Amino acid sequence: MSYYVGIDLGGTNIKAGVVDGEGKLLNKLSIKTNADRAMEDIIHDMGKLAADAIKDAGFEVKDIEAIGIGSPGTPDNEDGLLVYSSNLPFNNAPMRKLIREVIDLPVYIDNDANCAAMAEAVAGAAKGTKESVTITLGTGVGAGVIVRGRIYSGFNQAGSEFGHTVLVSGGVQCGCGRKGCFEQYASATALARMTKEAAAEHPESLLNEVYKEFGEWNAQIAFVALKKGDKVAADVVDMYTSYLADGLANAINAFMPEILVVGGGVCNEGDPLLIPMREKTMSRPYFGPGVPKTRIELAQMGNDAGIVGAAMMGKSCVDDGMNGI
Numbered sequence: 445m446s447y448y449v450g451i452d453l454g455g456t457n458i459k460a461g462v463v464d465g466e467g468k469l470l471n472k473l474s475i476k477t478n479a480d481r482a483m484e485d486i487i488h489d490m491g492k493l494a495a496d497a498i499k500d501a502g503f504e505v506k507d508i509e510a511i512g513i514g515s516p517g518t519p520d521n522e523d524g525l526l527v528y529s530s531n532l533p534f535n536n537a538p539m540r541k542l543i544r545e546v547i548d549l550p551v552y553i554d555n556d557a558n559c560a561a562m563a564e565a566v567a568g569a570a571k572g573t574k575e576s577v578t579i580t581l582g583t584g585v586g587a588g589v590i591v592r593g594r595i596y597s598g599f600n601q602a603g604s605e606f607g608h609t610v611l612v613s614g615g616v617q618c619g620c621g622r623k624g625c626f627e628q629y630a631s632a633t634a635l636a637r638m639t640k641e642a643a644a645e646h647p648e649s650l651l652n653e654v655y656k657e658f659g660e661w662n663a664q665i666a667f668v669a670l671k672k673g674d675k676v677a678a679d680v681v682d683m684y685t686s687y688l689a690d691g692l693a694n695a696i697n698a699f700m701p702e703i704l705v706v707g708g709g710v711c712n713e714g715d716p717l718l719i720p721m722r723e724k725t726m727s728r729p730y731f732g733p734g735v736p737k738t739r740i741e742l743a744q745m746g747n748d749a750g751i752v753g754a755a756m757m758g759k760s761c762v763d764d765g766m767n768g769i
């Protein structure tokens with residue numbers, strides 16, 4: 445068995461662990477990112493955390509094949525850079541070079557949503573398939589596309605940003621500069637906004653009562669009020685799942701994955717979300733008669749997706765003979 449280190453770089457925490465060649469996570473360490481410090485310090489700490497993780501798992505550096513890093517933003521895995529990140533102070537950050545100043549292993553870099561998709565493809569909901577798409581409904585909508593067992597992200601590694609495909613022309617303003625992106629209608633943030641708007645239009649709705657329990661508009665309120673029988677909440681959930689299904693069906697039409705994996709905190713709502721999401725989504729893609737249909741599954745990797753996916757991305761680079769030094 446060969447072993448890899450996965451590093452999950454986030455705006456709040458940096459997590460690292462040793463992962464075996466089948467995607468099994470052996471251990472997990474975490475430190476604060478403290479994103480306001482110098483880029484060099486953050487990256488050197490990532491290298492130290494990788495070294496600590498190797499030791500903690502009972503291995504030596506020579507037992508490890510490579511380090512994979514999953515980071516927000518757009519990487520350049522050829523040159524070992526993080527070209528751009530919207531929430532970290534990195535511009536053409538020489539990640540491979542700086543990590544290798546701390547630890548002598550090949551280093552590979554990819555986007556965090558792509559790594560999450562890799563984790564699901566190797567060890568999670570899409571295990572055993574070669575073609576899958578993973579869509580994560582969080583603050584935004586993350587997407588990762590796996591083709592022939594490899595991450596697909598275009599010629600410049602900036603691709604598979606499915607959250608920024610327009611669902612409603614001229615719709616809600618998105619942070620990317622366009623209006624009406626899928627992310628503005630299917631993220632947890634979008635559901636919270638729809639809930640707030642519906643509550644303002646319908647002062648009698650239970651949404652306003654449930655809001656008081658939370659003290660903020662979030663993605664849970666509509667589901668809590670729905671369970672109490674509120675009609676307005678039912679309409680909000682119906683609207684949200686319709687938008688969501690349109691976007692998911694677009695992803696199916698574009699990529700025809702064997703499995704479409706859906707994850708993120710919103711999925712914890714269970715059947716009130718999942719039943720309409722599945723029914724509406726599966727009625728929409730263009731499957732001709734006799735054509736095998738995509739299956740929709742819930743993400744299984746949870747908080748470990750970043751580490752496992754980064755490590756397995758590193759493995760795929762090693763297997764492909766990519767230079768990581």
Ligand SMILES: [Zn+2]
Pocket residue numbers: 607608609618619620621622625627
């Ligand atoms: Zn956008």
